[in-house]
Amino acid sequence: MSSPRPRLSRSESLHQQIARQLRNEITAGVWQDGDTLPSSRDMATxxxxxVFTINEAMRVLSDQGLVVSKSRSKRVVRLPDQERRSPxxxxxxxxxxxxxxxxxxxTELGRILARATGWAILDKDSLTRPVVEAALEVMGLSPHDRESEAYLNVIRPREYEALMDAAxxxxxxxxxxxxxxxxxRELRDDLxxxxxxxxxxxxxxRxxxxxxxxxxxxxxxYIRRRGAARDAAKLASWPEYLAGVDTAFRPSAEHYLIDNCVSADPLLEQANEVLKSILGTEPA
Incomplete structure (x- = not known):
């Protein structure tokens, strides 16, 4: 995690925002039990x-039992049950x-659910991105194009077809x-x-x-932090991109809603509630 981090929202405590994002990474398996986190100075950069803000974030994670301080400059991820879950x-x-x-x-939520259950995780980008990028180049387009009519109407439907075939x-x-x-698109389409x-x-x-x-x-x-080339167009014209995003959208079909805002409950807790509901309704 050496790439520059994005600017943080001033509407929330900075150390709480950092703690939340690192906690999500730990529970999603990005950081493994025993991994050493970057130094406070490196993370501050x-x-x-x-450095004080980073130390406050580390204090939050330490209080939650997710990070153990080995010395003033060495902090180790502590999640001993990370690899001991039964499928x-x-x-x-x-x-x-x-x-x-x-x-x-x-993807973070999917990884948390997969780690808890042992079920296969099928992520669209992981499964299709190399082929999609090659197809775009053959068509004379940028491999990072996700906005053109050619991508949206020709390639994108095939991505989802391949994804659901894998499922x-x-x-x-x-x-x-x-x-x-x-x-x-799909969850707006009741058919x-x-x-x-x-x-x-x-x-x-089911x-x-x-x-x-x-x-x-x-x-x-989150988009700035992950630094994916396919997001460059979104970030370069963020107001225009945001104009096409309906944050109030919810599928009309029955669904579980996960709130991943900074001030919401941790993803792990919400994922566990979803699994509890799913497993609790398993037919005999």
């Missing part, structure tokens, strides 16, 4: 804050479809899956949602929709 094998496979706008925290293949093998992608439910029901699998909400300022922070 990354986040563009004072959850159910009689009927489950498919958790996680949607949300760019930078909302979909179906897992279900056919009796495996549950967690599928992460924006799904902004698409109905067909998806029917398709998986025919394979004796579908659970999850929408990740994040306010615009926090989304921008």
């Amino acid at each position: 990354q986040w563009n804050v004072s 959850v094998r159910l009689r009927r496979p489950n498919v958790i479809v996680v949607g949300g706008y760019a930078g909302s925290g979909k 179906e293949e897992n279900v056919e093998c009796g495996n549950s899956a967690i599928v992460t992608a924006p799904f902004v 698409w949602v109905s067909r998806m439910h029917s398709r998986f029901a025919s394979m004796e699998a 579908v659970h929709l999850v929408w990740v909400y994040c306010d615009a300022q926090t989304m921008q922070t």
